[in-house]
Amino acid sequence: MITLSKLAKTFQTRDGQVTAVDHIDLSIEKGEIFGVIGYSGAGKSTLIRLLNMLETPSSGQVTVAGKNMNELSGKGLRQARQEIGMIFQHFNLLWSRTVADNIAFPLEIKGMPKSEQKKRVNELIKLVGLEGRGGSYPSQLSGGQKQRVGIARALANNPQVLLCDEATSALDPKTTDSILDLLVDINKKLNLTIVLITHEMHVIRKICHRVAVMENGRIAEQGPVLDIFKRPKEEMTKEFVKQVTEPEETEEAIRHLFKDDGIGRVLQLTFTGSDAKRSLITDVVRKYDVSVSILQGKISQTQHGSYGSLFVSVTGDNQLIDETIAFIRSQQVEVEVIHGE
Structure with a gap:
């Protein structure tokens, strides 16, 4: 589903050139929940933004659902991004719009007829457990409910991939678990490929099939979650495992x-x-x-x-x-x- 080949991203700063992602090779299977964990500055946020070309690679290749993302631009890139939903740490909702209108926003951009929009929005509201809140505004919702709106909006165009950028970091532990349970449910119902980045090993433990540990722009260690828990090789991986064991x-x-x-x-x-x-x-x-x-x-x-x-x-x-x-x-x-x- 997703293949990264020698993927690299560098930034020019006043202090010189910084390599955020350093020649990464990675494959993620269809229907997999794949986690990327690392401390702040490890490069994980840049990595996930490279998957949908919110950041342009300095070198290397990104392939998503058989499409070479590097070669796309304009209309082709916009169409490819419809296959890739994304949710964020701070929800990124439109505060002047209701829950239903937030979810409908990508459908409006796509040009879907109003009647079809309404049907799709109702399906998504039910899927994420927000029945009865379609007319509410973001300011009237809890953090967990806001993230459910974000998830519903990200699923509006029936994407094949869902990217989660620290999606639970702003939530309390109980709400975090409810959102993680929702992601697992969506993964199973829709056979959706999910890529999530986090600094919390609890998130990895609870829902991921495989995990990559990032440090200084590189993947220090990767494998099935159970194997990583049982035999962590790198010191940083051992530190993360200790968070939950x-x-x-x-x-x-x-x-x-x-x-x-x-x-x-x-x-x-x-x-x-x-x-x-x-x-x-x-x-x-x-x-x-x-x-x-x-x-x-x-x-x-x-x-x-x-x-x-x-x-x-x-x-x-x-x-x-x-x-x-x-x-x-x-x-x-x-x-x-x-x-x-």
Whole structure:
């Protein structure tokens, strides 16, 4: 559906040339929810604007739905953009227009007859859960409702791709989850390809099939979300994963326990899918003469299954602890010794 080939974008500033996107190669499949995560300044916002040519590439190629976006201009580019909807962090609604009129705006530009416009707007209002609010103005809506209007407007022309530029960053956690649930519902009902950028790993965890981690204009790491959670390679990726897999107090609590000479070895276990439901600790205690204490743990859900992180301390004979660790690894559970030899 979307292919980027050696895509680059540079800007000239007073301080010299800045490379925002640095020769990226990327493929996104039809019907996929693909996330791009990175800290501020990583280049992710520029990247998503290159997909619909709101920014012109300095070099490289963008192909969307079989069309080479680089070669398009004027009417051809406008037609191609009708296949690509976009929603924004701050909604970008027309404040003097009602909900229905905001949603109808791209249909007016397209020249759709009024009767067809009304029918399509009613369909979209129902799809995004805004029944009864068609006559309201943006100032009368909550943040979540405003974003639902933005989503409906972006879907007006039946696009094949929906771009989400930090679409939940201005929302509270509960509203964020409701908008993410809506995006998943739309993805399934319409087989819509969704590309979203964010700095929140919770967003990636909840709805994305695959993710790319951006740093300094490059993709540092990419892959299926469950794989990235289970085996993050880059330090920045590990930081993002910790946002949702470890309680905030985990590091502090375990560091406090390090002062106790009797804590033994502290292990971090990570597991996915059906492994999260197994009685691994019980199996260990039955099999080996060691003591196991659970320090912290958390299980999170992704689109492709559950992911868990568990911190335990193991005390006993060193050889038995080594055998315990080997046994746990043989059960397809990742083990990292974070304290003790």
